[in-house]
Amino acid sequence: MNPQSFLELIESNQYEWANTTNRPGQNRFDIDVADGRLLDAVAAVTGLCDCYLVAITGLDPGVESGQLWVLYHFAHRAEVATLRIILPREMPIVPTISHRLPSASIFEQELGEVLGVLFVEPGTDDPVYHSRLFIADDWPEDVYPLRKDFHGLSEPA
Amino acid sequence: MTTTQATERFIIPIGPQHPALKEPGHFEFSVEGEIVTNATVRLGYAHRGIEKGTESRNWTQNMYLLERICGICSHIHSTAYAIGVEQLAEVEVPPRAQAIREIVAELERIHSHMLWLGVAAHDAGFDTLFMYTWRDRETVMDILEALSGNRVHYSANVLGGVKFNLTEETAETILKGLEFLEERTHHYRRVVENDAFFLKRTRGVGMMTREDALRLGVVGPTARASGVDRDLRNDAPYIAYNEFPVQLITLTTGDLEARFLVRIDELLDCYRVIKEIIAKLPDGPLTVARMPRKLKAGEVISRVEAPRGELFYYIRSTGGESPDRIKVRTPTLCNMGSVVTQAVGHNLADVPMILVGIDPCFSCNDRAIRIEGSINRRHDHLWSWSDLRQYGIDFYRRQLDYSGEINT
Numbered sequence: 001m002n003p004q005s006f007l008e009l010i011e012s013n014q015y016e017w018a019n020t021t022n023r024p025g026q027n028r029f030d031i032d033v034a035d036g037r038l039l040d041a042v043a044a045v046t047g048l049c050d051c052y053l054v055a056i057t058g059l060d061p062g063v064e065s066g067q068l069w070v071l072y073h074f075a076h077r078a079e080v081a082t083l084r085i086i087l088p089r090e091m092p093i094v095p096t097i098s099h100r101l102p103s104a105s106i107f108e109q110e111l112g113e114v115l116g117v118l119f120v121e122p123g124t125d126d127p128v129y130h131s132r133l134f135i136a137d138d139w140p141e142d143v144y145p146l147r148k149d150f151h152g153l154s155e156p157a
Numbered sequence: 158m159t160t161t162q163a164t165e166r167f168i169i170p171i172g173p174q175h176p177a178l179k180e181p182g183h184f185e186f187s188v189e190g191e192i193v194t195n196a197t198v199r200l201g202y203a204h205r206g207i208e209k210g211t212e213s214r215n216w217t218q219n220m221y222l223l224e225r226i227c228g229i230c231s232h233i234h235s236t237a238y239a240i241g242v243e244q245l246a247e248v249e250v251p252p253r254a255q256a257i258r259e260i261v262a263e264l265e266r267i268h269s270h271m272l273w274l275g276v277a278a279h280d281a282g283f284d285t286l287f288m289y290t291w292r293d294r295e296t297v298m299d300i301l302e303a304l305s306g307n308r309v310h311y312s313a314n315v316l317g318g319v320k321f322n323l324t325e326e327t328a329e330t331i332l333k334g335l336e337f338l339e340e341r342t343h344h345y346r347r348v349v350e351n352d353a354f355f356l357k358r359t360r361g362v363g364m365m366t367r368e369d370a371l372r373l374g375v376v377g378p379t380a381r382a383s384g385v386d387r388d389l390r391n392d393a394p395y396i397a398y399n400e401f402p403v404q405l406i407t408l409t410t411g412d413l414e415a416r417f418l419v420r421i422d423e424l425l426d427c428y429r430v431i432k433e434i435i436a437k438l439p440d441g442p443l444t445v446a447r448m449p450r451k452l453k454a455g456e457v458i459s460r461v462e463a464p465r466g467e468l469f470y471y472i473r474s475t476g477g478e479s480p481d482r483i484k485v486r487t488p489t490l491c492n493m494g495s496v497v498t499q500a501v502g503h504n505l506a507d508v509p510m511i512l513v514g515i516d517p518c519f520s521c522n523d524r525a526i527r528i529e530g531s532i533n534r535r536h537d538h539l540w541s542w543s544d545l546r547q548y549g550i551d552f553y554r555r556q557l558d559y560s561g562e563i564n565t
């Protein structure tokens with residue numbers, strides 16, 4: 001496979017699930033995914049070649065935005081395609097992609113614990129992860145350290 | 158009676174503190190007899206709040222914070238960060254600085270792989286190999302100290318370049334050390350390939366096919382030992398890897414023996430590439446003329462090949478002196494899932510070797526947050542920056558006598 005062709009393949013398609021696209025660098029391509037279309041987007045991107053999920057980044061753009069962002073980074077050699085989904089801050093629920101990509105499981109679990117994104121079975125409201133992997137067992141519920149409005153605990157955990 | 162015992166299932170908890178590794182992690186292995194039938198993992202015992210901590214520090218301070226994610230691969234963390242920040246700042250690091258960064262990165266890989274070789278030998282019950290490798294590892298630690306003044310956190314990078322030059326005298330020290338290490342590494346390869354007792358612990362143990370490695374998202378030497386031809390030094394050359402490329406080393410057998418051999422062959426290639434860089438080290442400055450203190454808004458991705466595999470940084474700036482978000486994805490996080498998969502079907506006694514086969518680093522893995530107590534109360538676990546600073550001043554004042562010399 002031509003080293004450039006992963007992003008060229010993505011760029012050459014007119015995806016109905018893509019809200020906007022952006023090419024921030026020679027080896028990068030960002031796509032904002034339409035609401036509820038994450039699984040379609042992941043299926044389309046991973047079906048193009050033997051790219052792999054490098055990481056999932058969770059991001060809090062600020063309380064006033066009312067949003068949380070989740071970025072799925074897929075790589076092939078030097079190239080990285082990022083799928084960005086925007087979730088409502090008050091109800092950040094997203095379907096798991098771990099059934100398609102088992103490597104996503106540990107990334108999702110970490111993100112759920114530190115940013116409060118709830119990963120559910122596709123098409124349901126059933127949470128996928130029921131126990132903690134990273135955060136201490138005595139850490140309070142509903143406190144997510146990577147949110148911008150978290151400035152430390154007033155009482156010991 | 159015998160039948161009942163054979164079919165009875167037990168869950169054996171191991172860790173967080175356990176003799177197989179010097180870092181904390183908790184595993185639960187379901188066993189039927191001696192055979193592992195299921196495994197789960199619990200991480201997070203070394204959380205330090207580093208990603209959150211970056212948001213309240215400036216770009217320069219974060220270099221030193223991120224370097225402390227890991228004591229073994231400190232340089233590669235700061236390199237990944239520096240590359241990303243320099244991209245945001247739109248500065249071009251001079252070639253000599255990039256070459257010195259690569260020298261330190263490969264010295265660090267030698268340090269990491271030799272440390273791992275010793276730990277893995279120890280877990281196999283081969284303590285002679287452990288002691289020899291750790292004795293010889295001192296050579297590369299001495300080289301790093303001669304180069305940087307430090308054995309562990311070398312602080313080679315600054316934003317926009319490197320902190321120290323490579324003098325002729327230091328180059329001589331490095332070459333002499335590498336000559337010794339190369340000879341020793343050939344010896345280790347013969348031992349790992351031929352020692353009948355050691356092979357009982359490694360050959361055919363912890364098998365992972367290429368398909369499994371890809372499915373589980375495994376990275377680094379662990380993946381390359383299963384035939385996955387990925388190495389960011391080749392795939393997406395950074396710092397000076399375009400000018401001084403490395404050899405891609407893969408094996409297809411996918412067992413523990415292959416993981417040993419891939420890392421040992423990588424050691425040999427490290428020696429080769431460092432010698433090549435020293436022979437052709439570019440002239441020129443060590444840093445850019447000016448590195449801006451405030452950066453424009455934007456987001457960058459930085460990917461490097463750490464000793465354990467692909468290390469990923471996502472850096473977001475909203476403009477200003479501090480980042481809005483720094484995400485770190487370490488190789489151990491990718492490889493950890495493979496341990497529980499590989500363990501199933503093996504004897505419980507093989508589990509420590511399977512775990513150590515991925516060269517796990519819990520310090521790299523656990524970064525999120527753990528805050529206990531108030532920062533104002535004395536004797537709490539959490540100290541403020543000013544507490545720490547004052548403690549350091551008091552500590553060194555106590556070590557000084559009136560003549561100003563340090564008491565030993």
